Amino acid sequence: MSAPNPVEHLSYLACLAEIRGANDAADLRFAVSRLNGLTPGEAARLEQRIRQPESPDIPDIPAVAVWRLRELASGGGEAALRASRAGIPALLRGLLELGAATPEQTAAFARDLGVVTLPDLQAALEDGRVQRVMHTAAPRVRTAADALAGEVPPVTLGRAVEILTAIQTRITHHCPQLDDVVMAGGARRFEPLVAQLVLVGRAADPAGAVEALCAMPEVDDVLHRTSRRVLLRVHHHEIDVRVAAPDDYGTVLFNHTGSSTHVAMVTARRRPSLHAREEDLYAHGALPFIPAELRNGTGEIEAAAAGRLPQLVQRLDIRGDLHMHSTYSDGQDTLEAMVAASAALGYEYMAISDHSRSAAASRTVTLDQLARQRDEVLRLREQYPGITILHGIEVDILPDGRLDFPDVVLERLDFVLASLHDAARQDGPTLTRRCLRAIAHPLVNVITHPANRLVGRRSGYALDFDAVYAAAADTGTALEIDGAPSHLDLDGEHARAAVAAGATVTIDSDCHRVRSLDRQMRLGIGTARRGWVEARNVLNCRPVSEVLAFVQAKRNG
Ligand SMILES: [Zn+2]
Numbered sequence: 001m002s003a004p005n006p007v008e009h010l011s012y013l014a015c016l017a018e019i020r021g022a023n024d025a026a027d028l029r030f031a032v033s034r035l036n037g038l039t040p041g042e043a044a045r046l047e048q049r050i051r052q053p054e055s056p057d058i059p060d061i062p063a064v065a066v067w068r069l070r071e072l073a074s075g076g077g078e079a080a081l082r083a084s085r086a087g088i089p090a091l092l093r094g095l096l097e098l099g100a101a102t103p104e105q106t107a108a109f110a111r112d113l114g115v116v117t118l119p120d121l122q123a124a125l126e127d128g129r130v131q132r133v134m135h136t137a138a139p140r141v142r143t144a145a146d147a148l149a150g151e152v153p154p155v156t157l158g159r160a161v162e163i164l165t166a167i168q169t170r171i172t173h174h175c176p177q178l179d180d181v182v183m184a185g186g187a188r189r190f191e192p193l194v195a196q197l198v199l200v201g202r203a204a205d206p207a208g209a210v211e212a213l214c215a216m217p218e219v220d221d222v223l224h225r226t227s228r229r230v231l232l233r234v235h236h237h238e239i240d241v242r243v244a245a246p247d248d249y250g251t252v253l254f255n256h257t258g259s260s261t262h263v264a265m266v267t268a269r270r271r272p273s274l275h276a277r278e279e280d281l282y283a284h285g286a287l288p289f290i291p292a293e294l295r296n297g298t299g300e301i302e303a304a305a306a307g308r309l310p311q312l313v314q315r316l317d318i319r320g321d322l323h324m325h326s327t328y329s330d331g332q333d334t335l336e337a338m339v340a341a342s343a344a345l346g347y348e349y350m351a352i353s354d355h356s357r358s359a360a361a362s363r364t365v366t367l368d369q370l371a372r373q374r375d376e377v378l379r380l381r382e383q384y385p386g387i388t389i390l391h392g393i394e395v396d397i398l399p400d401g402r403l404d405f406p407d408v409v410l411e412r413l414d415f416v417l418a419s420l421h422d423a424a425r426q427d428g429p430t431l432t433r434r435c436l437r438a439i440a441h442p443l444v445n446v447i448t449h450p451a452n453r454l455v456g457r458r459s460g461y462a463l464d465f466d467a468v469y470a471a472a473a474d475t476g477t478a479l480e481i482d483g484a485p486s487h488l489d490l491d492g493e494h495a496r497a498a499v500a501a502g503a504t505v506t507i508d509s510d511c512h513r514v515r516s517l518d519r520q521m522r523l524g525i526g527t528a529r530r531g532w533v534e535a536r537n538v539l540n541c542r543p544v545s546e547v548l549a550f551v552q553a554k555r556n557g
């Protein structure tokens with residue numbers, strides 16, 4: 001490898017410092033301009049002084065540049081570049097390492113386009129801004145963006161909410177000058193997979209607030225900063241924090257909540273202007289406020305304009321949780337602990353629904369244990385008179401569509417959930433027949449996580465969903481919106497179609513531990529809201545008498 005050119009080396013480092021928003025950038029740029037102005041004789045003398053570390057400061061060359069040049073002269077140039085690249089946003093590092101953009105182009109992305117994350121880049125490719133920097137080489141960046149998208153898997157919603165909530169708490173503690181710090185981006189819209197972790201906050205002095213954010217002890221590195229934005233690395237995650245001033249908080253929150261389709265559609269209805277509240281921004285576009293979960297460009301603008309937005313289900317509407325596990329099967333906490341926690345959440349009722357014998361769960365409940373559980377339920381009913389405890393089960397739907405516990409057992413239970421846990425290598429039509437047979441069973445009240453998808457890992461069964469919705473509506477069987485972060489199933493799109501077809505849904509936690517009961521219920525509610533679901537569509541928004549009537553009506557045929 002040829003000896004690195006000092007001017008190129010300092011320029012590269014200047015670009016990296018500029019991306020970070022570090023003070024060194026100006027000094028390094030100044031040194032580059034000085035070096036470029038030297039005569040060959042002056043350059044040779046400078047090189048000699050660089051090689052003599054004991055020589056005093058070099059006039060007109062900032063100390064940081066001298067230090068960098070000495071590092072280069074002693075063979076440490078490559079390592080220095082590598083270390084500096086590690087301190088910039090993953091996207092820009094990726095573009096450099098793939099050779100898709102030069103250091104100057106990469107710095108221009110950050111400085112001129114505000115592009116430092118993959119969603120930033122995707123938006124800039126979409127609206128043609130990348131061409132301004134790259135000209136004819138723009139397609140190379142598109143190819144690199146696709147490659148990088150495959151390399152960095154998005155974060156699941158459950159994890160995203162966990163990470164962002166923890167950081168929100170730390171910000172409240174360390175940065176009192178910031179208020180109204182909320183999740184934005186995909187997490188605010190309850191996207192099952194979140195492409196970028198984003199927070200939006202408000203401060204009278206945004207630059208001062210950015211300063212305070214950078215100084216938080218939890219921050220491992222500051223990858224990029226401007227007076228209104230900072231990209232922090234916290235435990236290997238990049239957190240994009242936008243700091244709005246009080247008079248544009250609504251606009252900043254709206255823009256960074258997305259989706260890009262929704263933002264473009266609303267923006268087309270209004271002249272550009274800044275708003276303190278999102279409500280004002282929508283009003284400026286002659287629209288009522290549109291909840292974040294609906295902002296997907298799937299008819300919400302038209303519905304809002306016509307005054308026909310749904311009355312979305314809320315946490316306060318939920319009266320009970322009909323799906324959870326205990327140590328009788330693969331849960332982490334005892335039945336009593338789950339009952340106590342459900343009562344503490346203010347639920348009027350709950351159903352315990354451990355796994356039956358065929359489930360692939362790590363533990364399942366046998367018929368003997370089910371009888372013992374029955375006795376414990378009776379005891380707990382006396383101990384916890386404030387909450388109605390329903391004795392239920394989550395039975396497996398066997399490959400031929402039968403259930404894995406006999407009817408005489410199921411008849412004695414208050415509530416029966418049925419699940420297609422194991423695909424048994426069957427195709428969509430076979431799985432659909434199997435599901436329909438369970439729906440037709442008079443003792444089955446809910447089909448849990450109907451598509452049996454695993455967020456980010458398995459897209460879910462190719463069921464004939466229209467047939468499933470119709471049969472569910474016909475027979476008085478509910479379809480579940482399962483709030484476990486690995487499921488979130490039915491997803492928003494399917495839930496919307498299910499209620500449109502007249503089906504009743506349940507929103508359940510499918511929880512295996514006390515500490516996630518509320519969190520998973522909230523993920524389920526957010527998913528339901530993405531599906532335009534209203535409280536009137538939801539079985540567990542009804543009083544327990546109506547839940548029992550729903551069960552009885554099906555049993556009576
Ligand atoms: Zn299940």
Ligand SMILES: [Zn+2]
Nearest residue numbers: 323325394510
């Ligand atoms: Zn379950």
